[in-house]
Amino acid sequence: MKTAKELEFEMNDEPISLYTLFNKNGMSVEITNYGAKIIRLLVADRNGKFEDVVFAFDTLEEVKEKEIYFGAVCGRFANRIKDGKFKIDGIEYNLPINNGTNSLHGGIHGYNEKTWTVKSVSQQELVLELFSVDGEEGYPGNLSITCTYILSDENEIKIHYEATTDKATVIGLTNHSYFNLKGAGNGTVKDHLLQINANFYTVLDESFAPTGEIRPVIGTAFDFCNPTLIASRIDAAEFAPGWGIDNNWCLNKEQQGDCVLAGYIYEPLSGRKMEVFTTQPGIQVYTANWVENVIGKESKKYDRQDAICLETQGFPNSPNVAHFPSSLLRPDGKYDEWCIYKFSTESL
Numbered sequence: 001m002k003t004a005k006e007l008e009f010e011m012n013d014e015p016i017s018l019y020t021l022f023n024k025n026g027m028s029v030e031i032t033n034y035g036a037k038i039i040r041l042l043v044a045d046r047n048g049k050f051e052d053v054v055f056a057f058d059t060l061e062e063v064k065e066k067e068i069y070f071g072a073v074c075g076r077f078a079n080r081i082k083d084g085k086f087k088i089d090g091i092e093y094n095l096p097i098n099n100g101t102n103s104l105h106g107g108i109h110g111y112n113e114k115t116w117t118v119k120s121v122s123q124q125e126l127v128l129e130l131f132s133v134d135g136e137e138g139y140p141g142n143l144s145i146t147c148t149y150i151l152s153d154e155n156e157i158k159i160h161y162e163a164t165t166d167k168a169t170v171i172g173l174t175n176h177s178y179f180n181l182k183g184a185g186n187g188t189v190k191d192h193l194l195q196i197n198a199n200f201y202t203v204l205d206e207s208f209a210p211t212g213e214i215r216p217v218i219g220t221a222f223d224f225c226n227p228t229l230i231a232s233r234i235d236a237a238e239f240a241p242g243w244g245i246d247n248n249w250c251l252n253k254e255q256q257g258d259c260v261l262a263g264y265i266y267e268p269l270s271g272r273k274m275e276v277f278t279t280q281p282g283i284q285v286y287t288a289n290w291v292e293n294v295i296g297k298e299s300k301k302y303d304r305q306d307a308i309c310l311e312t313q314g315f316p317n318s319p320n321v322a323h324f325p326s327s328l329l330r331p332d333g334k335y336d337e338w339c340i341y342k343f344s345t346e347s348l
Contacts, residue, residue: 017032018031019032019118019121021123021124021126021151022123022124022151023124023151025044025153025155026044027042027043027151027155028040028041029041029042029157031126032060033115033118033128034060034113034116035063035071035112035113036073036111036116036147036149037056037071037072037073037112038056039057041053043181043272044272044345045272045345046346046347046348051183052183053179053180053182053183053184053272054180055070055071055178055184055185055288055294056071056184056296057297058297058298066294067291071176072112073111073174073175073176074106074311075105075110075111075172075174076110076111076132076136076170076172077105077319078106078173078284078311078313078314079105079248080103080104080207080210080316080317081095081320082207082209083101083102084102084103085320086170087319088140088170088319089168091140093138093140094138095137095138095139100207100208102208107137111132112176116129117130119146124150125148125150127146127147128146128149129144130144130145131143134166141165141166141168142165142167144165145161145162146163147160147173148162155342156340156342157340161173161335161336161338162334164329164331164334165329165330165331166331168330169328169329170318170328170329171327171329172318172327173313173335174280174313174339175311175312175339176311177309178288178291178309179307179309179310180192181265181270181272181273181274182267184300184302184307185297185301185302185306188305188306189265189305189307190229190234191229191231191267191269192230192308193266193267194264194285194308195224195225195227195228195265195266196285197251197252198217198224198251198262198263198283199216199218199225199250200215200216200217200249200250201217201222201247201248202214202247202249202316204247208246210316210317212317212323221233221236221237224249227264227266230308234305240289243289243304244289245287246284246285246287246289248313248315249282249283249284250315251278251281251282251283256325260277260278261275262277263283263310265308270345271347273345273346274310274343275342276310276312276339277339278312279338280312280337280339281314282312282313282314283311283312284311285309285310286311287304287307287308287309288302288303288307288308289304290304291303315327
């Protein structure tokens, strides 16, 4: 069943629409094929009251022109590639620089700005496709991508990424939703608890790109092995004091590709909890550090530290660090990764 609201806009002759998935529990998620973005996510609290828990905008024009990563699928390579360059088989590739001295989230016009083709849609599943041409934003290879959104009756949003290439390339996809379990625009996330199943994190240089060094979290502000109030760590000197967290953790798993619990956030007032499961090796935690006085849905204000992104992904800058989990995709391989956001409530 297709439940689409036409947004009366076309790009590259592809219509842009908004699709609503809903389950038997009343939970629903609205997704647009522009940037494969999650626009609205209604989740119940412990008393059965539903609230929209993601940042986004009411109109397509705002989605395009304001904070371009809200809810988006980022690629061809999410996060930072140092100095916008890497080598494959001795050939150097150069990418657009769009974040200090680095390339971020696929370049100037990443997948967050592409109109994805709708392959199929039903009450609980939306399948989107994108063809990324050889040389786009400097990346080699024609890449065929499928992104499937599934809303389960277990209150899970399952995101399945699949891709193949005709030439060796690098790839790393993630969803960049900004969550606040009190409701988007209802204040800070510093009162949320955060838990991350990671004993190590990747060290950053002055440009915020990983150096290649991996350090243990124990005894540092990066230790979220136990549930920790975000307010107690968010302004620590190890992060960006006064701004927040924007770092990658190395997830605990027995072998690469295992789908594991990466961690969770919990908001005590509403009782909402969001667990994150993934096949990917890392998770980038970002606390909306650069969001300032943005007017979002229903004229609500979004500000710094008012949301948290839990971006499951490959390690940032992995194309340049041989001992990081590989982001290389060759023509005889397949990119096949999952991210699952599972919602529940806890009683007082």
